[in-house]
Amino acid sequence: AQKVTQAQTEISVVEKEDVTLDCVYETRDTTYYLFWYKQPPSGELVFLIRRNSFDEQNEISGRYSWNFQKSTSSFNFTITASQVVDSAVYFCALTEGGGKLIFGQGTELSVKP
Amino acid sequence: NAGVTQTPKFRVLKTGQSMTLLCAQDMNHEYMYWYRQDPGMGLRLIHYSVGEGTTAKGEVPDGYNVSRLKKQNFLLGLESAAPSQTSVYFCASSYVLAGGDNEQFFGPGTRLTVL
Numbered sequence: 001a002q003k004v005t006q007a008q009t010e011i012s013v014v015e016k017e018d019v020t021l022d023c024v025y026e027t028r029d030t031t032y033y034l035f036w037y038k039q040p041p042s043g044e045l046v047f048l049i050r051r052n053s054f055d056e057q058n059e060i061s062g063r064y065s066w067n068f069q070k071s072t073s074s075f076n077f078t079i080t081a082s083q084v085v086d087s088a089v090y091f092c093a094l095t096e097g098g099g100k101l102i103f104g105q106g107t108e109l110s111v112k113p
Numbered sequence: 114n115a116g117v118t119q120t121p122k123f124r125v126l127k128t129g130q131s132m133t134l135l136c137a138q139d140m141n142h143e144y145m146y147w148y149r150q151d152p153g154m155g156l157r158l159i160h161y162s163v164g165e166g167t168t169a170k171g172e173v174p175d176g177y178n179v180s181r182l183k184k185q186n187f188l189l190g191l192e193s194a195a196p197s198q199t200s201v202y203f204c205a206s207s208y209v210l211a212g213g214d215n216e217q218f219f220g221p222g223t224r225l226t227v228l
Contacts, residue, residue, distance in 0.1 A: 045205075052214065
């Protein structure tokens with residue numbers, strides 16, 4: 001069965017530190033998609049990135065970068081030079097059959113000034 | 114475009130009361146979903162729909178019913194609310210392309226407390 005594990009429940013860093021959020025997944029599918037969503041204190045869920053299983057290129061978007069490694073079934077998310085506004089809960093998710101997503105438990109990131 | 118909207122935003126119920134949560138989307142998505150979010154447990158799928166008139170059970174369907182009479186609306190019902198149903202409920206909608214590409218768009222959430 002598909003599974004997504006975010007082993008880090010909470011992370012606390014000081015502003016300007018780099019931080020990596022881990023995501024490990026399990027699937028028997030050969031074609032699948034992975035996602036990251038952000039949930040700021042206001043509560044809404046914000047889409048960050050989508051990556052398909054055939055594209056192992058790392059992606060960078062400003063201070064955000066993602067490292068996808070099929071060999072270790074991981075899709076890690078790094079924030080460079082963190083800011084207070086990055087404080088949020090971050091969810092990793094994996095496509096499951098029938099149009100469903102399965103979410104990890106989430107990592108709560110706290111960035112202190 | 115309003116995206117995905119949810120009504121109401123907050124609600125307090127007493128044990129045994131019933132209520133319906135309404136989700137509406139204006140993106141013409143085929144797929145719609147109801148999740149609940151509880152501390153430390155991420156989002157768990159309650160029910161979902163792959164098209165108008167269809168519904169299916171997710172991971173935690175017990176105590177809930179759903180209906181999708183119109184493509185743009187997905188209703189979540191609690192027939193007899195229990196304190197264990199205190200949670201934040203999120204609705205989402207998506208397209209689903211070949212290969213399972215499935216970016217879900219979420220509503221703002223409904224915070225439900227059952228006393």
